[in-house]
Amino acid sequence: MEQFIFWAFAAMLVFSASMVITVRNPVHAVLFLVVAFVASSGLWLLLEAEFLAIALVLVYVGAVMVLFLFVVMMLDINVAKLREGFIRYLPVGATFAVATIVAMGLVVGSRNFGLERYAAPAREAADYNNTAELGTLLYTRFLYPFEIAGLVLLVAIIAAIALSIRGARQIKTPKPERQVEVRREERVRIVKMPAEKRT
């Protein structure tokens, strides 16, 4: 049963990942990426990494990919232009891809990473708390890298603001704080004119 679930998720992952880079429509590509994330979170669930599996769905599928989808929709990417030169670079790209796949196939396999070389990790007891373990590790053994990862996010915030802020506002908009202070004298002027006679 577990084998079947693994192969089902693995097939889904490989299929959707290859669709991400081959479909013509960028919105479809993003949606396939969502499927790929869900499939890999299924694989993590099989490895009993429940917290990571759920965090992957919540953070990536729920937040990052939705944002990504918005960006892709707004950018209105011209796919035909992106594909220019595809044929021209195909021989070079294909050579490197084949070489990499062959090299990977030679070293990353059951011959080098099989069970006889690396024993399967022991199964944890049913009341093993994955999330608590993760939290303890993050705040003790991995405190230093955890803090630096936080700094990387701070750099991202500073950079995003520094690159997008344009100084004082250029557009004309109403200022509510000034609007509520307006008095009658500033807006209405009563002009007295003598009535004109009808000719």
Added chain:
Amino acid sequence: MNMTDYIGALPEILLLALLCAVLLVGVFSADEDRNAAYWLAQFALLAVFAANTYIGARTRLVLFEGMYVRDSMAIVLKNFILAFAIIGLVYARDYLRARRIVSAEFYVLTLMAVLGMMVLVSAGSLLTVYLGLELLSLSLYAMVAMHRDSAMASEAAMKYFVMGALASGLLLYGISMLYGITGSIDISVVRNALADGGGGPIATYALVFIVAGVGFKLGAVPFHMWLPDVYEGAPTAVTTFIATAPKIAAFAMAMRLLVDGLQPLSSDWQLMLTWLAVGSMLLGNVVAIVQSNIKRMLAYSTIAHMGFLLLGVLSGNTGGYAGAMFYAIVYALMTLGAFGVVMLVAGEGSAEADRIQDFRGLAQRSPWFALVMLILMFSLAGVPPFAGFWAKWFVIKEVIATGHVWLAGLAVLISVIGAYYYLQVVRMMYFEQPEHMEEVHASGDTEIALSANGVAVLLLGVTPGVLMAVCIAAMRG
């Protein structure tokens, strides 16, 4: 986790605290020139320099569960990174002010990049190597893009970002392979596991990706493509920064990963580095000849120098590593000065002086700074008695000692070719008529720093033994 961990990592913690202060000052000070942020940033770097020099014993400390290593190599390299960042900021200030692109974020990102370099230099685990690298790179991408109205800067930032992301991916893939075979991300554990089990073809496979990651950061051929475009497109103040301190950090990264971690595979990576070094020296020096833009020329010169630096690393002994360390420091010092002069010649206007022709007749416009540039160019070319000559001397000596005489011969031959384009700049300065006689001047602190920079290159050339002794002591631990 205890107090010794925090005291050992005090320089980093202090830098982080002061960096946040600079960020706040930048938000609240209304000053157009951002003087408050500038002076606070300079104070931060000086304070961290002092903390790094004086606090704690000089013995090897391993803190934070092996994530952080404080040894004498880390202390010396951090001090040089901080010093070059301080001088780089002095040069940058006039340039940024004249072009009205000065912002507090520039100083904050500079400090962030310095922090990233310090983390990288002190990395004791593959995870901290990666995180330090990302902290450094992300700050640099943003700094390149800082000049938003320049299309070239945006293009350079985009190229840098895409290539950098790819290189990070390659490095991570290699790290994941290493974790797969050794079951640890601690660099010393990885080394012991590889020494015991050998690792076989997977270790070599992982090594390829790690060498690619290191090669990208150094800018060695064939991972050099980003370098000329980024150097040319970025504002010169940012180029100055990218070209100096991060190269020292990249050297430290090579030492941590290849020498500390993958020493059992040294025969493999020595071969890979040999080809990287030969390619870099050849391509860098030959392509630099045809450049008409001085920033681009210095970019190709960087590629060539990285080839020489790798010669020291691939020698695979303490002398070679010390030679490479000497090379990294001297290279950064010379390049810092060269870009400083480029910014000085660009002057007060918003224009750049990045064509080699802009240096025409500089000797008549400003005899002193032409002389400084002459010293720097001779030193970059490797003419005795300047520091650049000794840098080349030490690495080539080690290469011969390890028996690669052909490699040493090639290096000497190539540096003769390379001398051509450095002397081209000297010829422009001394034997051509200037287009105009406008005086070259900058604020007092820039002129003092630039003069000191040139004199330092000369003094190091006269007494190279002082710095070399420091490097050898650092490599012995």
